[in-house]
Amino acid sequence: MLKRRQTIQVAVGKGIKQKCIGSDHPILVQAMTTTQTSDVWETMNQIMPLENAGCEMIRVAVQTPEDARAIREITRHLTIPLVADIHFNPQLALLAIEYGADKIRWNPGNITKTEMIKDIAQAAKDVKIPMRIGVNGGSLRKDLLDNPEFRTSSGGYKTAGMMVRECLDAVALIEDIVGGKGIVPLVLSVKASDPLAMLTANFDIARQTDYPIHLGVTEAGSDEDGIIVSCAGLMPLLAYGIGDTIRVSIKDPLKQIRAAYRILRSYGLREYGVRIISCPTCGRMGNFPLTELEQRLNEEFSKRLDLRGTIALMGCPVNGIGESNQHSYGLIGSHTGAADIYYNGNKEKRIEPPDIIDKIVVDALEFLEGKS
Amino acid sequence: MLKRRQTIQVAVGKGIKQKCIGSDHPILVQAMTTTQTSDVWETMNQIMPLENAGCEMIRVAVQTPEDARAIREITRHLTIPLVADIHFNPQLALLAIEYGADKIRWNPGNITKTEMIKDIAQAAKDVKIPMRIGVNGGSLRKDLLDNPEFRTSSGGYKTAGMMVRECLDAVALIEDIVGGKGIVPLVLSVKASDPLAMLTANFDIARQTDYPIHLGVTEAGSDEDGIIVSCAGLMPLLAYGIGDTIRVSIKDPLKQIRAAYRILRSYGLREYGVRIISCPTCGRMGNFPLTELEQRLNEEFSKRLDLRGTIALMGCPVNGIGESNQHSYGLIGSHTGAADIYYNGNKEKRIEPPDIIDKIVVDALEFLEGKS
Numbered sequence: 001m002l003k004r005r006q007t008i009q010v011a012v013g014k015g016i017k018q019k020c021i022g023s024d025h026p027i028l029v030q031a032m033t034t035t036q037t038s039d040v041w042e043t044m045n046q047i048m049p050l051e052n053a054g055c056e057m058i059r060v061a062v063q064t065p066e067d068a069r070a071i072r073e074i075t076r077h078l079t080i081p082l083v084a085d086i087h088f089n090p091q092l093a094l095l096a097i098e099y100g101a102d103k104i105r106w107n108p109g110n111i112t113k114t115e116m117i118k119d120i121a122q123a124a125k126d127v128k129i130p131m132r133i134g135v136n137g138g139s140l141r142k143d144l145l146d147n148p149e150f151r152t153s154s155g156g157y158k159t160a161g162m163m164v165r166e167c168l169d170a171v172a173l174i175e176d177i178v179g180g181k182g183i184v185p186l187v188l189s190v191k192a193s194d195p196l197a198m199l200t201a202n203f204d205i206a207r208q209t210d211y212p213i214h215l216g217v218t219e220a221g222s223d224e225d226g227i228i229v230s231c232a233g234l235m236p237l238l239a240y241g242i243g244d245t246i247r248v249s250i251k252d253p254l255k256q257i258r259a260a261y262r263i264l265r266s267y268g269l270r271e272y273g274v275r276i277i278s279c280p281t282c283g284r285m286g287n288f289p290l291t292e293l294e295q296r297l298n299e300e301f302s303k304r305l306d307l308r309g310t311i312a313l314m315g316c317p318v319n320g321i322g323e324s325n326q327h328s329y330g331l332i333g334s335h336t337g338a339a340d341i342y343y344n345g346n347k348e349k350r351i352e353p354p355d356i357i358d359k360i361v362v363d364a365l366e367f368l369e370g371k372s
Numbered sequence: 373m374l375k376r377r378q379t380i381q382v383a384v385g386k387g388i389k390q391k392c393i394g395s396d397h398p399i400l401v402q403a404m405t406t407t408q409t410s411d412v413w414e415t416m417n418q419i420m421p422l423e424n425a426g427c428e429m430i431r432v433a434v435q436t437p438e439d440a441r442a443i444r445e446i447t448r449h450l451t452i453p454l455v456a457d458i459h460f461n462p463q464l465a466l467l468a469i470e471y472g473a474d475k476i477r478w479n480p481g482n483i484t485k486t487e488m489i490k491d492i493a494q495a496a497k498d499v500k501i502p503m504r505i506g507v508n509g510g511s512l513r514k515d516l517l518d519n520p521e522f523r524t525s526s527g528g529y530k531t532a533g534m535m536v537r538e539c540l541d542a543v544a545l546i547e548d549i550v551g552g553k554g555i556v557p558l559v560l561s562v563k564a565s566d567p568l569a570m571l572t573a574n575f576d577i578a579r580q581t582d583y584p585i586h587l588g589v590t591e592a593g594s595d596e597d598g599i600i601v602s603c604a605g606l607m608p609l610l611a612y613g614i615g616d617t618i619r620v621s622i623k624d625p626l627k628q629i630r631a632a633y634r635i636l637r638s639y640g641l642r643e644y645g646v647r648i649i650s651c652p653t654c655g656r657m658g659n660f661p662l663t664e665l666e667q668r669l670n671e672e673f674s675k676r677l678d679l680r681g682t683i684a685l686m687g688c689p690v691n692g693i694g695e696s697n698q699h700s701y702g703l704i705g706s707h708t709g710a711a712d713i714y715y716n717g718n719k720e721k722r723i724e725p726p727d728i729i730d731k732i733v734v735d736a737l738e739f740l741e742g743k744s
Contacts, residue, residue: 001568001571001572002568032652032654033654033655034652034653034654034655034657035655036655037655060655061654061655061656063655063656067655085654087656087690088690107690109694110690136691136694137691137694137698138686138690138691138692138693138694138695138698139690139691139693139694140694157698159698193649193684193695193698195638195639196373196374196611196639196640199373199611200373218651218691219649219650219651219652219684219686219691219695220649220650220652221647221648221649221650221666222648222650222663222666222667222670224596224599224630224631224634225634225647225648226650227596227599227600227603228599228603228631228634228635228638229634229638231599231600231603231604231607231638232603232607232611232635232638232639235603235604235607235608236607236608236611236612239568239571239604239608240608249651249652250652251650251652251653251663251666256652258596259596259600262596262597262600262601263600263604266567266600266601266603266604267567267568267604268568275593275597276593276594276597277565277591277592277593278591278592278593278594278598278623279590279591279621280404280406280591280592280621280622280623280628281406281623282404282405282406282433282457283405283406283407283408283409283432283433283435283439284433284435284459285406291594291623294593294594294623295594298594312565312591314510314591318459318479318482318510318511319508319509319510319511319590319591320510321510321511322481322508322509322510322511322512323510323565323591326509326510326529326531326565
């Protein structure tokens with residue numbers, strides 16, 4: 001479990017903004033903007049809070065020459081690398097490279113002519129930037145869709161198989177164009193809206209190559225279902241050490257970052273603020289205001305992503321004592337409405353009403369800040 | 373992937389409320405109440421909406437003789453089986469069985485005396501009801517916590533190893549007491565708040581027994597993080613065919629049911645209303661009100677869990693055409709604010725503003741109801 005798949009290392013960006021993708025490095029968290037890239041002001045207004053929230057690489061859509069030209073101004077203000085997302089027009093890839101994109105994402109289902117791909121790969125080689133081969137189950141190569149090999153007996157598509165084929169074909173083509181492996185460093189992604197197709201394809205790609213892999217479930221939907229579907233695709237791969245960068249494709253880019261870190265934190269792959277372990281409450285709990293306390297602490301900790309640790313909020317002693325022994329800060333509610341507080345597994349004090357929520361918040365923050 | 377682990381089948385409850393747990397049956401969704409079980413009115417008020425939402429088995433805390441006695445009245449009104457959760461007092465297990473509990477959950481970390489366990493197992497055998505052996509990382513047997521075999525070199529605990537040992541010891545003890553395997557049908561669970569410990573332990577239990585397994589990450593926390601941590605524990609197991617019943621241990625029991633079904637739906641393991649596939653929007657999208665439409669459809673579909681299908685809401689044609697071909701109902705927004713509508717992969721019509729959200733909601737509902 002969690003033993004990282006060994007990959008080639010890929011550097012993105014130059015100087016202080018350089019980030020590395022691959023098995024020697026922490027799994028990188030990225031997001032994509034929703035603005036018109038040509039609107040530099042709006043785009044920067046969206047990216048800056050993302051950088052503060054822990055976004056380590058940002059992707060922007062390049063649909064027009066104005067979008068490509070905006071990259072020069074945007075990258076000037078960024079502390080993280082920028083990826084230009086190209087869909088149909090290879091000229092925009094060349095322009096994005098000219099204007100300083102740190103990486104190009106090419107969808108081999110949309111730009112399929114070898115001559116066009118040659119131009120892009122050669123330009124990336126000339127300025128020494130990496131490319132992402134970004135396969136998407138919603139925009140596959142037409143010849144694969146037409147190929148009976150990839151149809152099921154009931155007339156459906158074998159999406160995973162098509163995605164793997166398209167990705168490996170694209171790898172071979174780029175290596176052939178630039179004259180070998182690693183001359184243009186590659187990151188691979190195969191995304192689908194069906195998490196099962198996505199994870200099957202990624203297990204296959206992981207076995208067949210040693211390029212780093214970017215993980216994501218595409219068009220995941222919104223909020224709860226978007227997060228669940230993303231987890232369905234990502235978790236089994238991460239648990240088996242596959243994945244070097246991730247994006248959670250839900251609506252709000254800030255939520256993408258938060259969900260990505262929480263996914264990685266759940267396996268201890270990245271640190272991210274304070275994790276709250278909290279019982280769902282049941283008939284065993286007395287008068288302790290556990291739900292209200294948890295909401296308050298969630299708010300406080302979301303402003304203090306610099307803090308580290310786990311805090312266990314338990315409504316009764318049944319599992320409370322065991323949990324409190326395992327975490328930095330433990331709390332067990334009592335029937336009277338008071339709470340027993342544990343520091344690093346040792347019972348430290350009892351906090352009594354009134355104003356018990358305020359008192360606990362202050363105590364927990366002081367403890368986690370190292371002041372207690 | 374998804375090939376179900378073969379298990380013994382366990383029936384819970386009698387007559388029309390009987391449910392079966394095991395590899396011959398769909399993965400069962402359960403929840404636990406948060407009320408004082410002795411308060412029959414409050415407890416029923418919580419369970420009835422859960423049954424309507426798809427809860428297939430309900431667990432209640434039994435802490436007092438009054439809680440145990442309330443089971444008779446509660447089960448009279450239920451259409452699903454009831455599990456009595458026993459923690460420290462074996463007398464309450466006997467009383468819960470006497471008052472008609474359909475299944476007993478025994479935590480072998482809390483009731484450890486063989487004589488007491490004998491009484492419970494014998495009572496279960498007499499009335500022919502199954503037991504769940506419910507191990508929890510927060511309430512493990514003291515002798516395991518004291519055993520140097522389960523300490524790491526840095527002084528921490530090997531939670532997964534302790535949970536597996538406690539569970540298998542408990543299985544052996546029950547089989548010994550009742551005189552063999554299957555005489556009291558067992559369901560096993562090993563839950564921890566650390567999803568990695570939980571999933572490691574479950575992979576191990578799955579290899580070593582053929583009893584059905586109930587999956588859950590305990591004390592998952594609230595909402596987003598609770599769902600992510602639950603997914604971290606559940607998804608890799610479900611993807612490998614392990615798990616016969618699940619509970620998502622987040623705060624609100626109704627949310628537990630919804631999240632559980634969405635988790636199972638993401639792999640196609642259970643059906644649950646209409647799934648919305650939706651792009652996260654990016655700089656490629658024009659004036660189409662995709663986010664607002666998705667919110668509206670989410671609301672409508674949450675009231676219509678009887679409907680089936682997938683609906684793809686895409687902001688632009690890049691992946692939109694491919695997605696629309698794969699789902700029951702597809703929509704691609706245009707720069708002008710209109711939308712192209714696909715029925716079963718075929719372009720059906722274009723819907724234009726004004727009132728485009730209302731028009732699409734009506735069209736989608738009619739299509740999914742089979743009226744179009």
